[in-house]
Each structure stands twice: as structure tokens, then as C-alpha cells.
Amino acid sequence: MSQTFFDPSLENRPIRDTAYETLKHAIITGQIPAGSRIVETLYAEQLHISRTPLREALRKLERDGLVEYVLHRGVVVRAFTLEDIDEIFTIRNAMMMLILPSIIERVTDEDIDKLNAILKDMDVAQDAEDAEKLAVYNRQFHGYIEHLSDKRRILRVIDSQEEYIIRFSAVTIASIVRRSKAHQEHHEMVELLKNRDLEGIKKLMQHHLDESKETCLAAVKGRGF
Amino acid sequence: MSQTFFDPSLENRPIRDTAYETLKHAIITGQIPAGSRIVETLYAEQLHISRTPLREALRKLERDGLVEYVLHRGVVVRAFTLEDIDEIFTIRNAMMMLILPSIIERVTDEDIDKLNAILKDMDVAQDAEDAEKLAVYNRQFHGYIEHLSDKRRILRVIDSQEEYIIRFSAVTIASIVRRSKAHQEHHEMVELLKNRDLEGIKKLMQHHLDESKETCLAAVKGRGF
DNA sequence: GCTGAAATTTTTGTATACAATCTGAATACA
DNA sequence: TGTATTCAGATTGTATACAAAAATTTCAGC
DSSP states (O other), X not given: OTTOOOOGGGSSSOHHHHHHHHXXXXXXXXXXXXXXXXXXXXXXXXTTSOHHHHHHHHHHHHHHTSEEEETTTXXXXXXXXXXXXXXXXXXXXXXXXXXXXXXXXXXXXXXXXXXXXXXXXXXXXXXXXXXXXXXXXXXXXXXXXXXXXXXHHHHHXXXXXXXXXXHHHHHHHHHHHHOHHHHHHHHHHHHHHHTTOHHHHHHHHHHHHHHHHHHHHHHHHHXXX | OTTOOOOGGGSSSOHHHHHHHHHHXXXXXTSSOTTOEEOHHHHHHHTTSXXXXXXXXXXXXXXXXXXXXXXXXXXXXXXXXXXXXXXXXXXXXXXXXHHHHHHHHHOOHHHHHHHHHHHHHHHHXXXXXXXXXXXXXXXHHHXXXXXXXXXXXXXXXHHHHHHHHHHHHHHHHHHHHHOHXXXXXXXXXXXXXXXXXXXXXXXXXXXXXXXXXXXXXXXXHHHTO
16 A cells, blocks of 8 residues: 555546545555545545545545445544445345346447457466466456446446455455366356257356355355455 | 525534535435536525535535536536436335345234324325325435344445435325225234234235335326426 | 627635644542 | 643644536627
């Protein structure tokens, strides 16, 4: 966090937004651990901005549920329990099931090509057992599929939950490589999308997401998150 | 809006929070219509506060999705399309189905009594065809049931969607009274809760929520919202 | 009267100043 | 020693001042 410098003057948008994203990233990646108190003057100095835009960024984080506000004590980074993680996946997975019809309806052949390209990258990462890269491609793959849907509000909910999921990816990363069955399922998904097989993809996606939820929960439980 | 006065000094919490709630209420009830531009100096003056807390309130509304921010142009109250309304109900209804098991698990006999009390009020309102009151009790009834669940994050999603639903209640209020079948269903719901009949309430709730969604969509479509 | 550039006004973006409140340590007292 | 109490420092809450950008108006030139 303290080493993360950014030059607000280079960006053509409010400092509060860059501050918001910087803080959000730092919280999600755990650079600012849960329970930390965010003292305004301290962070404003570190980010080389005044308290005003920082405070506006904090208000946004507050509504995101990433930090908690206490009267006259400022904001504190919120902690996650196993129940939280369970609910986050439950919400994400249910929302995903809701948009599958619109995805099948809107997917084009170009989209299939793009997905196959991502799959190729994933193949390499899987063979190399490069968990870090695989996690990135995994998000890219699922993100691409999700955003084939035109359900803006549902996507908004999915995206907001996925922000949290990224928080645990550091813990689950190792498990992902081991679960090579998941990798196989990604290939099957693209095949089902290509055939516009709604029932098939419903069944596979449900299973795939349930497994990823269990994998994460097990990993978090094991490591004592 | 302009007549809504509040004395910040009487409250023991930040002005920004009262401002946030005042604005939120005004937007939800349509006092500030969709498309309106919220000019900071104007609203700050009307609320008798400075721009600083007002801006923090706007950042919260931004994350709520109630207003939209445009670079150097400030915030504009967002409009709702039929697709938006469809998605809002879809999300709410799906989340509701997810928490039914925990509701059945946690409901006590005292809760049943409380729900029956609300039902009695609803009976009166229904007979008097008092749509306004019925809408209030309806929210109270469903709100009580929902919050029997201990799934905090899912409830958070439900609550956020229901804030939007209130926006359309002015349009749908008339239809509610007419749909006296819904009133009957509320009574059945309490009976099923009393018997801890999960499958029964799943089926009824699904039907009930689907109907209310269709009722709202039809009303909004008819009136050209 | 129309066009377009410059000036003015409006409005947002950010920084700073000051007030209110809380925290914690030092001190007084039982 | 233990417990209030008070006071200083730290931190948040709000207001104001100023900078930057956009919108609007004015007015010269045609």
C-alpha cells in the first residue's frame, strides 16, 4: 500500500475514483488486512491527496460493504466469516443461473472463437501448473461468458460478489490447479455454448460453480482464513 | 423536497447520512424525477448544509445505483426501463427462494403470532380497500418473513432491490387491492410457516412473487412509467 | 440576422481551516 | 493500589476558499 504510487494528474477523472479503486484493490488483495482502521490523514498523505476526495472514496467503499463506519471513529476494513463466503458464492451462482438463457440467446461465433483463445492460454497455464496465471485466465473466461448476457443489473450483482471472491483467490489458487476436472469442464462449456445447448450448460454450470464454491470453502477452512 | 426540513443538530450522527437518506427517499418516491440533475450548491442550500457532506451522500447514492455521475457535470437521477424492473424483481425473487430453508429453520411460534397480527391489520385494509395502507403492511409482512433468515448478505441484496420496488409501488398500489388472491396467499403462507412446510412454502412463495412481478410490470406498462 | 470566438458565469474538483468529539495518559484523591 | 477526573493530542465532521472545467452569454465581424 505505502509503495503503491499513482499520479492523479495523469488521469482525466476525479482523484476520488482512483483513490477508491486503489483502496478497493488493496483491501481485496489483503494488503490492508481485515480489522485495519483507515485513518484519513494517514492515507491521504500516502496517496498524496487531501482528505476530501479520500473521504468520498471511503463513502463508496462503505456502500460496497468493504469497510464499516463507526461514529467519530472512521472506517474499519470488514472481516469475512465462512458464512459470508458461503453466501457470496450462493448469490453469485444463483445469479449466474438466471442469465444463462440470455447468454445462449446472444452468443455469436466470434464469441466462441474468443473463448477458445482464452482456453488455449489456460491449457498452457494448466500444463505449467502456473496457478497465478490460471486464476487470471479463469476470471477472464467466466467474465467473458457472463458479460454475453444483457442483464445489466444482474451482472452488477454478479460483479460485486466476484470482487469479494477475488479476495479468497490467494487462498484457493493452489486448489485450482489440482482440480483439473474444472479445466476439462471449461472446454465442455464452450462446446455447449457453440451448440446453444441451454439445458446442457445449465447442468454443467450448476455443477461447476457448486464445485468451485466447495473448493474455496474447503481451502479457506483448511488455512484458517 | 424543498419543504422537507430537518435539523441536523438534533441528530447524533453525520449530516451526510441524514442528507443521504433524505435524498434517497426523495428519489425513490419520485419527488426528484428521473433525469433530474442534482446541482450541489442548490441542494446544499435547500438542506442547509455545506457541499462537503452533500457530496459524500451523493457518492453513496452513486454506489447504490440511484444516481449516475458524469465527469464535470455532477450527478443525474437514473431512469428505469421495463427491463430494469424485470431484473429487479428477478433478483429479489431468486434471493428470496434461497433463504426459505433458513427461514423455516428459524421461525418461532412468537414469529407466527407477530405475522398473524400483521395479517389482521391487512384484513382491515383489504376490506376497506385502502391501497396505501395495504402497501405498507405488505412490505411489513414480507420484510418480517425475510428477516427471519440469518443470511445477512443475501438479505442485503434483497433489501437493496426492494428499495427500487418501492419506487413503483405508487403505480402498482391500485392493482394490489384488486388482486385479493394475493391476500389469501398471505394467510396460506403463515399456515405453511407454522407447519414448517418447506416444500409447500417454496411452491407458494415462487407463485406469489412471480404474480407480484407480473402485476407490477403490467401496471407500469399500462401507465407508461 | 447569423457565425464563431472571447469573456463571463456556473458548477464541479480539491485543498485547507476550524469545530466537535473521542481516546488515552497523567494526575488527584480515596 | 485502585479509581475518577481532567486535559492534551489525535481524529473525524463540516464549512469555506480557491482552482479547473464546462456551459452560457456577449459581441465583433460578416
